[in-house]
Amino acid sequence: MKPTMLFAIVALVAIVMVSSFDLQLAPNDALNIASDMVANVLYVCPAASTFWDGFASALRPFSHYFIIALFFVIMLLMFSWGWALYQNLLTDSFKRDSFKKPWQMTKMLFWASVIITIFVMTPNYFRSVHINGAPGEWVLCESDTPGVRAVPADAVQH
Secondary structure, eight states, X not given: OOHHHHHHHHHHHXXXXXXXXXOOSSOOOOOOXXXXXXXXXXXXXXXXXXXXXXXXXXXXXXXXXXXXXXXXXXXXXXXXXXXHHHHHHHHTSOOGGGGXXXXXXXXXXXXXXXXXXXXXXXXXXXXXXXXXXXXXOEEEOOTTSXXXXXXXXXXXXX
8 A cells, every 4th residue: 555545544534533532632621601501502703714715715606617617527537438448348358558548537537626625615614604693704613712602503594
């Protein structure tokens, strides 16, 4: 196994373990609220505008065109795989070389779509919420995040 693949597997396992067991590198003091209100509260923080949020919002008008291009390339890729299969069926033998180009295109398409998805949808995209009666941009956060505020759950909308 290649070292980069081994590193990716170890990193993925570490991320899953840390998130599954709620481990933190530097935990802060949690916000204390009454025990009868715990079930009715969500924790929110002001959304810090970062470079990636601005970059993602600048790319968002082009996301429709990205999807069109993605499906165009997927169709070309399906024809490429089909042509390679057809050529192997005609000769009644398996030629590995005919699948090299479609496989390269498949890998390139996969990683390009992953990178574009990361650019268009930042973590704040999935955590953003609106609070009734509160101006500004807010994101969901943990009870021990610096600057956290407890808000009634019925006032928060996604």
